[in-house]
Amino acid sequence: MIRKALSADHDVEVAETNRRDHATSLARGAAHDGVEVVVVLGGDGTLNEAANGLAGTETALATLPGGSTNVFARTIGLPNDPIEATSDLLDALARGSIRPVGLGNVNGRYFLFHTGVGFDAAIVAQVEKRSGLKRYAGHALFIYAGIETTLAHYDRSQSHFSVHHADGSVVPDGYMTVVLNTNPYTFLGNRPFNLAPDATLDRGLVVVTVRTMKVLPFMNIAASALGSGKRLRKSKHIDYRTDVEAVELVAHGAMPYQVDGDHLGEVDRLQFKHEPEALRLVLP
Numbered sequence: 001m002i003r004k005a006l007s008a009d010h011d012v013e014v015a016e017t018n019r020r021d022h023a024t025s026l027a028r029g030a031a032h033d034g035v036e037v038v039v040v041l042g043g044d045g046t047l048n049e050a051a052n053g054l055a056g057t058e059t060a061l062a063t064l065p066g067g068s069t070n071v072f073a074r075t076i077g078l079p080n081d082p083i084e085a086t087s088d089l090l091d092a093l094a095r096g097s098i099r100p101v102g103l104g105n106v107n108g109r110y111f112l113f114h115t116g117v118g119f120d121a122a123i124v125a126q127v128e129k130r131s132g133l134k135r136y137a138g139h140a141l142f143i144y145a146g147i148e149t150t151l152a153h154y155d156r157s158q159s160h161f162s163v164h165h166a167d168g169s170v171v172p173d174g175y176m177t178v179v180l181n182t183n184p185y186t187f188l189g190n191r192p193f194n195l196a197p198d199a200t201l202d203r204g205l206v207v208v209t210v211r212t213m214k215v216l217p218f219m220n221i222a223a224s225a226l227g228s229g230k231r232l233r234k235s236k237h238i239d240y241r242t243d244v245e246a247v248e249l250v251a252h253g254a255m256p257y258q259v260d261g262d263h264l265g266e267v268d269r270l271q272f273k274h275e276p277e278a279l280r281l282v283l284p
Contacts, residue, residue: 063076100278109264121257160255
């Protein structure tokens, strides 16, 4: 049905991914061939791969929700139903609603909405161990993984990394940092988790560092994010920076990280930068 709708007024060629990073090579090939728009029907990880293949080219990226959470598609205003989203996408294409947007970059890899480091990434690692359940268990799997990570897979007794900002200031005690290009951080059902209300595609990055893993402060942080998120910048347990163009994280040992919801392993250093107008994006 989606292919038929897209083909009504456009020449459409379909390609399916079958391995990690396959979407990057497919998107890069499409850009090389002069394709005007690459439409991704998939989850946030596949969308990230395509963005990495299209960044810096004249080929635009469009998204249709086909994953378990679809954070980016919902962030830019698309409905979470792929059929409904197709209608909105066709309207956007008819209007020519395509414009360049900024991306984050971490160690040479682009991200659309965020990169999580520390506790956040450790949870994603546990989720990916049960990736076959992700589509069916949804948010329940993330909650279970969060509890499991807290109890058994992340040392909460000491900080894991330091955060070095371009102004020379250092946050020495990071337990979890999320570098955001957009807000919300994620969705819990239909409810946005607002970790960085200042993050948009037209500004620099927002860097949110959690400086404690004590239960009560952490619950207060979560409660604020389930509201407007505006109280986070005032919390003594949070270091909150806006319009960040560059930042570096240095691990005390090794730190896990995830990019747009995909766990990419552990490293001892992460270098972030904001790259304005890096990608042409179809916006509803």
